[in-house]
Amino acid sequence: MNTRVPYSEYMYLPTVSHQWSTYEDILQPVCSQRDITPDQLREILQSVAEVYTRKDRATHFYKELPRMLWKLPVEERSYFLGVAVPEMAKRATEIESIVGAKTIILLRKRRGGGETRTVFFTPYQASALLSLAFFGVPMYWPDGDDGIGRPFVRFNFAHFFHDRHSQIHADTDRIEDASGLLQADFANCRVGGGALSSGCVQEEIRFMICPELILSILVGAVDPLADYESMYIHGAIQFTDYTGYASSFSCSGYVDKVAAQQSDCLIVMDALHFDQDLVNQSTQYDPKHILREVNKCHIAVTAPGLPEGVALATGNWGCGVFGGDPQLKSILQWLACSVAGRDMNYFPYGDSRVAELGRVALVAEQEGWTVGDLAAKILLYVANWANKFQDSDFQHVCSALTVRLSGESL
Structure with a gap:
């Protein structure tokens, strides 16, 4: 997951970014594609990476991926490319409706701190967020400073x-x-x-x-x-x-x-x-x-x-x-x-x-x-x-x- 780390108690889903429509244009066709090849998957992932980084870096990220996929048994490779990848693309593009919000709480040290914080995901929400990560779509961070409170806890x-x-x-x-x-x-x-x-x-x-x-x-x-x-x-x-x-x-x-x-x-x-x-x-x-x-x-x-x-x-x-x-x-x-x-x-x-x-x-x-x-x-x-x-x-x-x-x- 590609992220900046300013101080904030939450992050935004990528759907709020002005680049989201570009990611959607790349991933939407994948949702119904059942005959993806290893080289095509590499191109899809590179296209996503090129939205936020240089083309030469994006190419370097995934250059070994096809060779790895060709080493898989035929049945596993076919299922991964023909079933898993399209389903992950579908969940990635529907991330906001699946999560049910535009933000995700972070487990950060709150100023003045000292409390226990909890973040809950259903298995379906977890799979959607991991699908975003698979395709390399970055989360969106609001601007903020880097101040962090550090409470002290005594041990009796x-x-x-x-x-x-x-x-x-x-x-x-x-x-x-x-x-x-x-x-x-x-x-x-x-x-x-x-x-x-x-x-x-x-x-x-x-x-x-x-x-x-x-x-x-x-x-x-x-x-x-x-x-x-x-x-x-x-x-x-x-x-x-x-x-x-x-x-x-x-x-x-x-x-x-x-x-x-x-x-x-x-x-x-x-x-x-x-x-x-x-x-x-x-x-x-x-x-x-x-x-x-x-x-x-x-x-x-x-x-x-x-x-x-x-x-x-x-x-x-x-x-x-x-x-x-x-x-x-x-x-x-x-x-x-x-x-x-x-x-x-x-x-x-x-x-x-x-x-x-x-x-x-x-x-x-x-x-x-x-x-x-x-x-x-x-x-x-x-x-x-x-x-x-x-x-x-x-x-x-x-x-x-x-x-x-x-x-x-x-």
Whole structure:
């Protein structure tokens, strides 16, 4: 989606733009065309792009598209070009009647801020907006300034010392298969990350297999998530299965999960970025960074409107390209879920470093600690743990956790 980003709490549909009639002239014939070729589709998309950019750039955008389409199986290619593309053109040209308004609310930080904001789309409205995006028709932004209010939210750690730990369940499946649970999106601070540009790790993969999530980029990625903010998305459906990760990622065919996923909630929470430099990675053991991560996860699982008593399905949050320590992050998420009164289902994706997470839970239970006890131990001894967290299992962590709060050294 091609957009400018001035300060505004809403955007206009392209129907209010003086260029809309040009887009309509390009797309209207496509609505009834059932024999579109790959080269013709490229020309259609280039024509749309030429309305707002130079011809040479428009040509560059889509030059590889025909070759990709010719690689599809004949049946899939015929359906896409003869059925899907005309239907998308129809929905794009009827966007205003489908949405029922000329504007779309943005999830922006309102001046004076502090409230929860919600944007709702029906599946049909979502498909129409995604159809606009497919053809590259840009939304229209009103003029405005770039001022943003930034309210501060306090996190009450006093609750830590009254709450018992929640339960941890270790799972070997994938987070998106945890139907009925709150499912973590290991997000970029700009929602969607590289889903529409580059990158193909946990968040981008989720957006590719659940394309309705792309609308969150439209309404929510104008401002990056602040340390006190999270987002949750309800009802986005997975349409395709997949194999691989990053460079090995590949869609593996249609999957019908509509009935099972209508009640699923995606919890969007961004971790701090510690790059692969060892000096920078070590800063994650700084107490202020530890508190930030616990705070972020706690905010994410206590958002207004989330169903109570439903566990969080999560895993190695911020531990891939963001360089986080999965042993530390697993404990921090556990602390946050415990304060929130939610169980945690942990999906390690085969990472042996967190294979014994349950052992830490057992130690905490045997010692009778509250959440506050465990949090205090982490903050007290974390400087000494910086190198020990990198071990292959939780041996040193468990040893450290059994040290009393009397100040006994490790």
